Amino acid sequence: MKFVLATWGSRGDIEPTAAVGRELVRRGHDVSMAVPPDLVDFGKTAVPATVGFGPNSRSILDAHRDYWTCFFSSPWKIREMAKARAEISGPLFQGWRDMSATLMTLAAGADLIFSGINFEDAASNVAEHHGIPMATLHYFPLRPNARVLPALPASLGRGIVRAFWWMSWRGTKKVEDAQRRELGLPKATRSAPTRITEGGSLEIQAYDEACFPGLAAEWAASNGRGHVNRPFVGTLTLGLATADDDEVMSWIRAGSPPIFFGFGSIPVESPAETIAMIDAACARLGERALVGAAGTDFSDAPHSERVKVVGLMNYPTVFPACRAVVHHGGSSTTPIAMRAGVPQLILFWDMVHAIYGTAVKRLKVGTARRFWTVTEQTLVADLRAILAPDYVARARELATRITEPEKSAAAAADQLEDFARRGRHR
Secondary structure (H helix, E strand, O other): OEEEEEOOOOHHHHHHHHHHHHHHHHOOOEEEEEEOHHHHHHHHOOOOOEEEOOOOHHHHHHHHHHHHHHHHHOOOOHHHHHHHHHHHHHHHHHHHHHHHHHHHHHHOOOOEEEEOHHHHHHHHHHHHHHOOOEEEEEOOOOOOOOOOOOOOOHHHHHHHHHHHHHHHHHHHHHHHHHHHHHOOOOOOOOOHHHHHHHOOOEEEEOOOHHHOOOHHHHHHHHHHOOOOOOOEOOOOOOOOOOOOHHHHHHHHHOOOOOEEEEOOOOOOOOHHHHHHHHHHHHHHHOOOEEEEOOOOOOOOOOOOOOEEEEOOOOHHHHHHHOOEEEEOOOOOHHHHHHHHOOOEEEEEOOHHHHHHHHHHHHHOOEEEEEHHHOOHHHHHHHHHHHOOHHHHHHHHHHHOOOOOHHHHHHHHHHHHHHHHHHHHOO
16 A cells, blocks of 8 residues: 655654654555655655655744743743744745645555644645545644643633644634645635544544543543544654664663653753753762753763763663653653653643643653753752652553553554555445
């Protein structure tokens, strides 16, 4: 069968789709994938037929950080938020037409289009034009539910989630309407998420039910009011080895298990201050620190011998050897740490990260706070809390309920194959 994969975003957005693509390639299918131009080489490690579309992913990361920082800390600064939002959406809106054209070409003769969160609306229009099945991948509970805002009454929580995504759709409606006109489709009168769900699309949930207790039952109950096709497959990661893995593991074995610190693709604003805070906090706790640089340049940040800074590393290999994981709350990083059975401290930037921070707190396997509120004192206090024996014990128990990556990829591929076959016979 011919599968076309298309998604846009940072490496964390692309990796789950790539993991499924790698499994489909292994099974002998004809697989092509479209990702941001600066992640084509990364995509090719999983799907050789990977092409670039849209702007580079790094073009919006600083603006993404600034928008969510303002959203959570000072939402009344409307102009600042609007400016950051324009810097995020501008490149994507400008590239929407070319991204659509790329996908139109790739999807000719395809059995199924599979898209990630950041491109599912445009991809669904291409699937509608070609008359082929559409599947989308969600690495957190994207559709309306009461689990992402558990402190609120269920109906209010669902309403807020629904309103947020409706407003997001209104923000993209103009450019989506233009795409639909070019594809010869009628003007949309409902939001893209609503059309995708009610159209019977497959909505793969790339995380475990255990991360959000009660979510599966909530969505199952909604089947009486509308079609829901949202199988939970577990976290989708590639687990790629890196050039520094042997050196990192050697450093870990040479001393006490370290605390890992990582902040994902979004660069921190003050690298030197961040490293200094980590160094000072670990000195007070008598711990070592392993820092994953990823999207931040820490090369000019001085630090002591208790701190080791590495660019990229294989998290599934490294995390089980650490005492705790401090990170941004990424949708891949969080479940990998869960699978490793170690407590977590999530210092979140944006909404998705905040959702995982809330999940970790609710499961009592860690805690969370906004990144920009962190000080040496709060870092020390939070680490002392999550290193307590009860947190460690709960983290180890939760690990037994987190699906292994290979099984997750196989389950997702099974779902796509079955959905594509059924699409052939409709």
